[in-house]
Amino acid sequence: MxxxxxxxxxxxxxxxxxxxxxxxxxxxxxxxxxxxxxxxxxxxxxxxxxxxxxxxxxxxxxxxxxxxxxxxxxxxxxxxxxxxxxxxxxxxxxxxxxxxxxxxxxxxxxxRHARPEIDVHDQDALVDTMFRQWQATRVRAGLAGLTPLQREALELTYYKGYTNAQLAQALDIPLGTAKARIRDAIIRLRDMWEVTT
Amino acid sequence: MNDNVHGLLGAYAVDAVTDAERAAFDAHLPGCEDCAAELAGLRDVAAALADAEAVAPPAALRARVLEEVSRTAQLPPDDAEVAPADDLAAAREARHARSGHRWPRFVLAAASVAVLAGVGAFAGVVLTERNAELAMEQDVMMVASAPDAHSMDLDLGTSHLVVSDRMASVVAMGEDCPKPHDGMEYQLWVVMEDGSKHAGPTFMPESDGSFMTMLDDQSMDGVTGFVVTEEPMGGSDEPTGDMVAVVEL
Known part of the structure; x- marks a missing residue:
């Protein structure tokens, strides 16, 4: 089994x-x-x-x-x-x-840091690793279809556990922008998958 | 800045929320068909991402799980009475014995049972056996799930103010809240049209920076905003300290 x-x-x-x-x-x-x-x-x-x-x-x-x-x-x-x-x-x-x-x-x-240490400099390596690991072509294709900003937002939240506030801080963008970007990324994935399957 | 709780939908779907934000959204969800419907679709997308990561665990893990399962009791179907362990963290937000808190006057009974059952059916209930926490959590859920509830950012760490005119209540909660100066605690004030400020509850962040407090029986007529100040322990009748956070309605 x-x-x-x-x-x-x-x-x-x-x-x-x-x-x-x-x-x-x-x-x-x-x-x-x-x-x-x-x-x-x-x-x-x-x-x-x-x-x-x-x-x-x-x-x-x-x-x-x-x-x-x-x-x-x-x-x-x-x-x-x-x-x-x-x-x-x-x-x-x-x-x-x-x-x-x-x-x-x-x-x-x-x-002894009050704030979470956030490292966004390993993004390229992270993306490479992710793409190597991903077995499902559907997911690969979907993520490739995101804008780089959307992909980055998903990587940091879904795969690294950032909260929306941490995402905003790490990328130096307004909180509302961070929340919207996460949602846009997921919706775009969903829409692409609905079209292709 | 107005920031409706709907805006958390995407972040919630991928767990990019703090425990306090999760509690607010859990409370909002049963009353919002739009969010519930869209969330189901977003979660399917998130699950598809997870599926793409599949890596078989060692066979020994299977044996360990089955062994543990064989001596683990199951929860009964939803009765909204028992807290899944997963949600204890959210309930922890409510662990605040605040001096001077007046318990809400609105009756929770039937309405809150309905709300809680809905939440429990969805994602597990934000409840514990600890009655004080339960009461606070229920109150907060009642406010956050009110049809007219809206959430605004509060500049105290990562915090929100949730205001409901219909429930005549305002809730402040958040994380990463800095400690006030020694001998001081925070106090919430209601700012009226004429500039006067009515005293609200005092509160202290937990050691982890989380806090939750609530002001009930507060009509929103003539209210133009809220401020938070540092005040001597026990609070003040008039604000004496610097304003540390300001929210305009």
């Missing part, structure tokens, strides 16, 4: 309806159904955690926390909240971002 994951998330991925059924069953305490949910989603959760927190051990910790949280909260999943994958990955993203911010706060204290 772990091997299926290794072969790629897509190969092991049940249809959304089936995954929803499994999640509902898991919510009623069905351990077998939960195992199937794990096998269908753990690679995405783990990959996202790894991408955000960088540290492999910490990424595994986050993955474990997220999957146990999915088990705990499974009975609260409802289809009108979105697809099961989106629901699970929303939990995962938040948990990974919380972890990265806690680490940042910790290192800030060590450095």
């Amino acid at each position: 772990g091997d299926e994951d290794a072969a790629g998330a897509a190969a092991a991925r049940p249809a959304p309806d089936r995954l929803a059924g499994l999640l509902v069953a898991a919510g009623r305490g069905d351990a077998d159904a939960f195992e199937a949910v794990y096998d269908a989603t753990a690679a995405s959760v783990h990959g996202l955690a790894l991408r955000i927190v960088r540290d492999p051990e910490m990424a595994q910790d986050v993955t474990q926390e997220v999957m146990v949280e999915v088990w705990r909260q499974a009975a609260r999943y409802r289809p009108d909240l979105g697809s099961p994958r989106t629901w699970i990955l929303t939990i995962a993203h938040r948990r990974a971002v919380d972890r990265v911010r806690a680490e940042q706060a910790h290192s800030d204290r060590l450095q």
Whole structure:
């Protein structure tokens, strides 16, 4: 079952309806159904955690926390909240971002800085790494279709855990501009994907 | 500067919000069909980004998760009574035993249960067993989710003021708030058309710089803005310290 994951998330991925059924069953305490949910989603959760927190051990910790949280909260999943994958990955993203911010706060204290240290100089390297890592052509194409400013906004928020205020500060732009840029970037991705799929 | 809570939608979808902003948006969401509908689409996009990162975890992790799951109790379906651990951070915002706070007079019962159930159904509830926090959080949610609530930036770290005429209340909350001088605390003032200032609650930021305070039973008729000053402990009847933040309606 772990091997299926290794072969790629897509190969092991049940249809959304089936995954929803499994999640509902898991919510009623069905351990077998939960195992199937794990096998269908753990690679995405783990990959996202790894991408955000960088540290492999910490990424595994986050993955474990997220999957146990999915088990705990499974009975609260409802289809009108979105697809099961989106629901699970929303939990995962938040948990990974919380972890990265806690680490940042910790290192800030060590450095006796009142404000978060924000380094925007590694952008080019970051973009290269991201593009190498991305397996899904749809995502690659979508991100390539963003303006550089939009891409930068998504990189710093979605992948590095910046808040909108930190984004505004790092890029020296007004807060309202920062918020709008994040939203524009996501909407543009959505629109491109709707056209191409 | 007017800054409606709707503006946080994109940032919220990718968790680019502080805990206080998240609490405000969580409270806003159940009452705003537009935001709820658009958020679902934005979250799908965010999930697609995550899917593209898939990396299989070690097989040993699977065993660890299944072992932990086997001894982990599940939450019942939504009853809005139990806080998912994920949302404790947001509830932490409410941890402020403020001297001189008058609890709101408006009755929370039925309305707040409905609001909270909606929030819980969406993203997990911002509640804890700690009753004081719960009460403050409920109050804040009631204000922030009022149909006429609007949010304005407050220049105290990363902070917002949320004002609702209908709830006759104003909430101030935020993070990274600097400490006032020794022996001093912050106080919120209501500025009237004639320039007079009515005393509001005093508040102190937590050690992590977060704070939350609320002024209820405050008609917005004739109110032109709000200011925050530093005052001696216990607050003042008239502002005596420098204005540290100013918000104009």
